[in-house]
Amino acid sequence: MLYQLYEAQRALLSPFAEFASASSKLYSHPLSPLTHTPLSQRVSAGLDLMHRLSKEYEKPQFDITSATVGGVDVAVQEQVALTKPFCRLLRFKRFTDNLPALTRMKDQATVLVVAPLSGHHSTLLRETVRSLLMDHKVYITDWTDARMVPLEEGPFHLNDYVGYVREFIRHIGPQVNVISVCQPTVPVLAAVSLMASSDDVMPRTMTMMGGPIDARRSPTAVNNLAMNKSFGWFERNVIYNVPVNYPGAGRRVYPGFLQHTGFVAMNPDRHLSSHYDYFLDLVRGDDESADAHRSFYDEYNAVLDMPAEYYLDTVKTVFQDFALVNGTWEVEGQFVRPQDITTPALLTIEGELDDISGAGQTRAAHELCTGIPKSRQFHYDVTGAGHYGIFSGRRWRENVYPQVRDFIASHQAPAPKRTARKASSARELATS
Known part of the structure; x- marks a missing residue:
């Protein structure tokens, strides 16, 4: 049942994540009039962070060419x-x-x-x-x-x-x-x-x-x-059946989101500090540090069952x-x-x-x-x-x-x- 609840939450947050991403761009794009309003950088940074905290992370590519x-x-x-x-x-x-x-x-x-x-x-x-x-x-x-x-x-x-x-x-x-x-x-x-x-x-x-x-x-x-x-x-507490919207429907698995939660719980302060630093990097316009944060968490947040x-x-x-x-x-x-x-x-x-x-x-x-x-x-x-x-x-x-x-x-x-x-x-x- 927990896996189904997780999937429902993911489905509910998906539109919000897309909305936050689009809104962030409205406050940061050079051609948008909202970019020139007071506190626009902070609003854009906050929305970008909300997008990253609520989005689904797909399997990354090696991208070694x-x-x-x-x-x-x-x-x-x-x-x-x-x-x-x-x-x-x-x-x-x-x-x-x-x-x-x-x-x-x-x-x-x-x-x-x-x-x-x-x-x-x-x-x-x-x-x-x-x-x-x-x-x-x-x-x-x-x-x-x-x-x-x-x-x-x-x-x-x-x-x-x-x-x-x-x-x-x-x-x-x-x-x-x-x-x-x-x-x-x-x-x-x-x-x-x-x-x-x-x-x-x-x-x-x-x-x-x-x-x-x-x-x-x-x-x-x-x-x-x-x-x-x-x-x-x-066996009783961490094993669940894959929901019907995946090819492996019915397969018993240890879900990746549980593993991810466990990893984050080991060092919550460090992750909280990292996300706050990301917000400040966006406000300051430090693109290099912000890109490094995105690269790390794109990998870290992508999990498998x-x-x-x-x-x-x-x-x-x-x-x-x-x-x-x-x-x-x-x-x-x-x-x-x-x-x-x-x-x-x-x-x-x-x-x-x-x-x-x-x-x-x-x-x-x-x-x-x-x-x-x-x-x-x-x-x-x-x-x-x-x-x-x-x-x-x-x-x-x-x-x-x-x-x-x-x-x-x-x-x-x-x-x-x-x-x-x-x-x-x-x-x-x-x-x-």
């Missing part, structure tokens, strides 16, 4: 490499007729960015992709809003997410370097573990950024909510049972064993001020991946960075990306293969 490779601007085309019911594997294909740049691009490493399925669209990693395109061939997972997936496509569980990652790695091939940001660090580690146990294709490197590998460490407000409420509480099965599986597996670290996670009859991973290099990254994945949660991957030689394990703490700062913004560009770039570049030669004895031991452990 060019990249700089070795000082040369090259064209970028977004292509769909693989389509699944709940996800598209996108490739950002680069084109140029500059021979040195073309030669350089052919020799660059391939990266698969596994984006979070946690309420926001994969375009949240737009800046991550922009940076990576300077030195890599880039793929990314583009998760589908569950309300847009018809019921006949069936359910989507956390184990299905793991299966998707395995399929994407196989599709790209053994030269791939996997980067997981936030929530997908857990299913990515599971996917690679299962592939290692089965002597399947292995990525060259794994980069894990700000994820809840071991959510027991330095628990945040997000962790505490998941750990202090029962599984039944989540998650399949109920996947959301509830994540709560139970990651935040209540801690199945990955306890060795009890089973996928299609096979236990997830990170200790079977031996060939990929591992880099974990954490933000000093991360209030979503606490200190030590991502670093815990090193304690699980005991089969990877210490010489191929690395960790980087980002001083002064919050959760979003490790994959976007100035700290990402100046501090984190150079670390990721150099880590990937230094591990492009195939890792030494396991000896027959080691491989046999791994198989015995996997079946014990």
Whole structure:
């Protein structure tokens, strides 16, 4: 019922949002006589803010049409490499007729960015992709809003997410370097573990950024909510059916608007201050600051619904049972064993001020991946960075990306293969 009430509110506010937008322009357009009335700038700014607070935010586009490779601007085309019911594997294909740049691009490493399925669209990693395109061939997972997936496509569980990652790695091939940001660090580690146990294709490197590998460490407000409420509480209080006006009508989901409300509630003062600063920027005519605010909130306010099965599986597996670290996670009859991973290099990254994945949660991957030689394990703490700062913004560009770039570049030669004895031991452990 809550979802239906939300949709009714959205429908009621839609005309008001359009009215506020049109009225704001009447008080700011240079040809409008109202622009020259007293307090016109404040009236226009107030109406513009009302418009943004009441409008519906659609899925943004990546809008990446060019990249700089070795000082040369090259064209970028977004292509769909693989389509699944709940996800598209996108490739950002680069084109140029500059021979040195073309030669350089052919020799660059391939990266698969596994984006979070946690309420926001994969375009949240737009800046991550922009940076990576300077030195890599880039793929990314583009998760589908569950309300847009018809019921006949069936359910989507956390184990299905793991299966998707395995399929994407196989599709790209053994030269791939996997980067997981936030929530997908857990299913990515599971996917690679299962592939290692089965002597399947292995990525060259794994980069894990700000994820809840071991959510027991330095628990945040997000962790505490998941750990202090029962599984039944989540099923009763946050799962709703998609209304009839969407293709996925009747599908059980964790609505994006609930996730968005939770994120805002974590830092209400900061969001209130940001909107007030936006109002003042409009009054002062500071277009650059106002555009930066719009760009951030166009992304932040655009949310998607998650399949109920996947959301509830994540709560139970990651935040209540801690199945990955306890060795009890089973996928299609096979236990997830990170200790079977031996060939990929591992880099974990954490933000000093991360209030979503606490200190030590991502670093815990090193304690699980005991089969990877210490010489191929690395960790980087980002001083002064919050959760979003490790994959976007100035700290990402100046501090984190150079670390990721150099880590990937230094591990492009195939890792030494396991000896027959080691491989046999791994198989015995996997079946014990």
